[in-house]
Amino acid sequence: TLTARFEDLFYKIKNKGKLSPTDLDSALREIKLALLEADVNFKVVKEFLENVKTKATGEKILESITPYQQVVKIVNEEIIKMLGPSSGGISFSSSGPTIIMVMGLQGSGKTSSVIKLANYINSKFSRKVSIVAADIYRPAAVQQLKDMAKNINVDVFFQSGLDPVSISSKGVEFFRKNGSDVIIIDTAGRLQIDRDMMDEIANIRKKINPHLIYLVLDAMTGQEAVNIAYGFNEKVEYDGIIMTKLDSDTRGGAALSVYHVVKKPIEFISTGEKIEDFDLFHPERMASRILG
Amino acid sequence: WNKFKNDNRLFWDELEEQMIAGDISIDTTAMILDEVKKNAYSENINDPERIETLIKSEIIKILEINKNTELNIPHEPPAVFLIVGVNGTGKTSSVAKLASMFKKDGKKVLLSAADTYRAAAVEQLQHYAEKLNLDIVYHQKFSDPGAVVYDSIEKAKAKGIDIVLIDTAGRMQTSHNLMEELKKIKKVISGRINRDADEILLVIDSTTGQNAKKQVELFNKSLNLTGIILTKTDSTSKGGIVITIKNDLKVPVKLITSGEKLDDMSYFDAVKFTDLLFS
Numbered sequence A: 001t002l003t004a005r006f007e008d009l010f011y012k013i014k015n016k017g018k019l020s021p022t023d024l025d026s027a028l029r030e031i032k033l034a035l036l037e038a039d040v041n042f043k044v045v046k047e048f049l050e051n052v053k054t055k056a057t058g059e060k061i062l063e064s065i066t067p068y069q070q071v072v073k074i075v076n077e078e079i080i081k082m083l084g085p086s087s088g089g090i091s092f093s094s095s096g097p098t099i100i101m102v103m104g105l106q107g108s109g110k111t112s113s114v115i116k117l118a119n120y121i122n123s124k125f126s127r128k129v130s131i132v133a134a135d136i137y138r139p140a141a142v143q144q145l146k147d148m149a150k151n152i153n154v155d156v157f158f159q160s161g162l163d164p165v166s167i168s169s170k171g172v173e174f175f176r177k178n179g180s181d182v183i184i185i186d187t188a189g190r191l192q193i194d195r196d197m198m199d200e201i202a203n204i205r206k207k208i209n210p211h212l213i214y215l216v217l218d219a220m221t222g223q224e225a226v227n228i229a230y231g232f233n234e235k236v237e238y239d240g241i242i243m244t245k246l247d248s249d250t251r252g253g254a255a256l257s258v259y260h261v262v263k264k265p266i267e268f269i270s271t272g273e274k275i276e277d278f279d280l281f282h283p284e285r286m287a288s289r290i291l292g
Numbered sequence B: 001w002n003k004f005k006n007d008n009r010l011f012w013d014e015l016e017e018q019m020i021a022g023d024i025s026i027d028t029t030a031m032i033l034d035e036v037k038k039n040a041y042s043e044n045i046n047d048p049e050r051i052e053t054l055i056k057s058e059i060i061k062i063l064e065i066n067k068n069t070e071l072n073i074p075h076e077p078p079a080v081f082l083i084v085g086v087n088g089t090g091k092t093s094s095v096a097k098l099a100s101m102f103k104k105d106g107k108k109v110l111l112s113a114a115d116t117y118r119a120a121a122v123e124q125l126q127h128y129a130e131k132l133n134l135d136i137v138y139h140q141k142f143s144d145p146g147a148v149v150y151d152s153i154e155k156a157k158a159k160g161i162d163i164v165l166i167d168t169a170g171r172m173q174t175s176h177n178l179m180e181e182l183k184k185i186k187k188v189i190s191g192r193i194n195r196d197a198d199e200i201l202l203v204i205d206s207t208t209g210q211n212a213k214k215q216v217e218l219f220n221k222s223l224n225l226t227g228i229i230l231t232k233t234d235s236t237s238k239g240g241i242v243i244t245i246k247n248d249l250k251v252p253v254k255l256i257t258s259g260e261k262l263d264d265m266s267y268f269d270a271v272k273f274t275d276l277l278f279s
Ligand SMILES: Nc1nc2c(ncn2[C@@H]2O[C@H](COP(=O)(O)OP(=O)(O)OP(=O)(O)O)[C@@H](O)[C@H]2O)c(=O)[nH]1
Pocket: A104, A105, A106, A107, A108, A109, A110, A111, A112, A113, A135, A138, A141, A187, A188, A189, A190, A244, A245, A246, A247, A270, A271, A272, A273, A277, B087, B088, B118, B170, B172
């Protein structure tokens, strides 16, 4: 943890007064190591250290705590700030069904998040949720959705022989007619650098005009998290992020990097394989996790 | 020496950043750069291209020491490979790619669908069994994966199968019960073939950051891994964490996958990997 890292430095500091420049540099070095270990993007770490340095040299050192405790306090506040807002939840459409689309890299947790999101909306807002299976590539992708949807009493639309854009529009029309309040479209995993696949998702968006688009991002993602989040946003601007696999012991620095650069809020977190392992995002909890 | 270091600070900082950006851990990066700086100083090397070449050769040295990228196929069939890893890394698709690779080599392969938990996991593997015309053993949903493995090996012996590939459910290395389940599967295997599984391969997603090292630590502690399959190398992530893993934990990458087609699997090439890291 950062406080653990600082403990050694704590004992070395003699004066309780202002933090000497060398002491501050030692502290900044510890922060740099802690954040890089936590997968925070190195460019974001650089900027973060600048912010902390400015604040730590500018602020009046409080009488009640040691200078190093002051730095920890600044670091914690800065991280919470850089993680973005607490989740605002779902904003539903004012007329007609709310159409939600999810996208992301292969294996990030889209299909399971679609099911969890459907269950969350269903149980929290008592709205009729339906799912469109637009992944025509992955073997048994549709079966995976259907099996999971059965457990929560949600309908799934799929039509073999069609491309994902046609399935999406047909599915939305089908569920619009049968009175669904919310329609969620599950898409195939794709790389943000795959031109054809990114065109596909742009075409789906153009065709069905979703109210909400979420990027599903694995919490274990390393330094590339920023480029991934940025790449998807450039082609298909999204509203928020669903961060998955937070039950792992990964520190989740990707959360910090992504909000800082792309400014898209993390709206939901997935914390396991059970359907109820799905929560709204709270920056304070994420901050303490990143700091270790 | 300090003058040399300081004069070129910006240059060395950029190299450090490039390595960190590739998900190499900060400790491994520092260790490699310290070694290269010593050599560069003692041999008076100042040219950036030559320095990059020095860094690459340090990395290749780490990756190739005690080189063991060969897959262990014993004299007595069936060979048994256990494929493990955290959720969504590419285990099932890697099993399919391995099967395709061995089939092309004229080997008789049997697929063991030991992920009895996740929705449509068996169906996903069945698709490949049908496509490649291979035997597959599977049980009812939520049945004991150890029993699937037991039946798979017994069937393989009866049918003169060369290689049994076992697909398992994704799991976090921090889940005690699920790691115990894998240990139990490992025991079932050695019970059936009177030796340890011939390969126990951890599947790691290239986009994973520093947590990959923790994955190897704990999976290795429970199972004694024989190697790593590094997937999704076609992504923009460099997978540099495998350098840290090889250096600190001695577990080698044996195979990589670079796409979603059945033939997108190849043996790990340290030189190619290192060149891509700096491209
Ligand atoms: N432990 C854990 N596992 C998760 C979580 N979210 C998803 N998973 C698992 O991760 C694996 C991949 O999830 P999927 O929902 O199939 O991922 P996907 O993005 O749809 O994958 P593709 O469609 O192939 O791109 C599955 O084993 C899920 O059960 C989570 O929060 N925690």
